[in-house]
Amino acid sequence: QHQATLFVDAAKGPERYVAAMWFTTHGTRIWHLPNWVNTQQAAELAVIEHTLKLAAYEKLKQVHIIADNMAAIFTTTKFGSKLCNPTRARHVRIFAYTLRWSKIRAQISWTRSRFNPADCPS
Numbered sequence: 001q002h003q004a005t006l007f008v009d010a011a012k013g014p015e016r017y018v019a020a021m022w023f024t025t026h027g028t029r030i031w032h033l034p035n036w037v038n039t040q041q042a043a044e045l046a047v048i049e050h051t052l053k054l055a056a057y058e059k060l061k062q063v064h065i066i067a068d069n070m071a072a073i074f075t076t077t078k079f080g081s082k083l084c085n086p087t088r089a090r091h092v093r094i095f096a097y098t099l100r101w102s103k104i105r106a107q108i109s110w111t112r113s114r115f116n117p118a119d120c121p122s
Contacts, residue, residue, distance in 0.1 A: 003062040006051050007111070009118040010043035010069075017043035021051055022118040036087060044072035045091035048108070052095055056102035063106050068113040076108055 007022040010033065017033040017040075037046050048065055055063040067073055075088060076095055099106060113119045 002060060003064075004055060004058075004060055005064040005066065006055070007066045007116050007118040008044075008047040008051050009067065009113075009116055010040065010047045012040065012043075017046075019043065019047040019050065020118040021047065021054075022116075028118065038087065039085075041069065041071050041075070042085070042087045042091065044069040045075060045088055045095075048072060048076055049091045049095045049098070052098050052102075052104065052106060055106075056098050056104055060104060063104055064109065065106060066109045066111050066116065068111055068116045068119060070110055073108050073110050 005024045008020070010017050010019045012018075013032065015032075016035055017037050019031055019033050021029045023029070033043055033046050037043050044067060048067060051065055052063065075092060098104075
């Protein structure tokens with residue numbers, strides 16, 4: 001398998017942010033984000049970055065990441081050249097670096113929360 005569609009989401013948990021990823025082939029994966037991820041947009045960016053790294057390690061050639069946070073999608077597609085927040089800038093740098101070394105073709109799309117299967121677990 002050389003391509004995958006992944007739905008992603010992040011939400012504030014009782015202590016820290018929780019991330020969820022839903023694979024069309026593998027089901028759902030849920031994990032806690034590090035404590036330094038302290039805003040909703042940083043959490044959404046962290047999930048997108050982690051998803052891309054996972055796809056690279058799985059040696060996928062093409063990945064379609066679908067999220068429900070428009071700000072995070074816009075930041076990753078524009079590579080956030082004017083980001084003032086260091087946490088968000090870090091995620092965008094890692095995202096761009098992963099795209100370069102893995103040579104993955106990534107497509108990032110938006111969907112409404114009610115149509116995002118990763119929204120319920122997060």
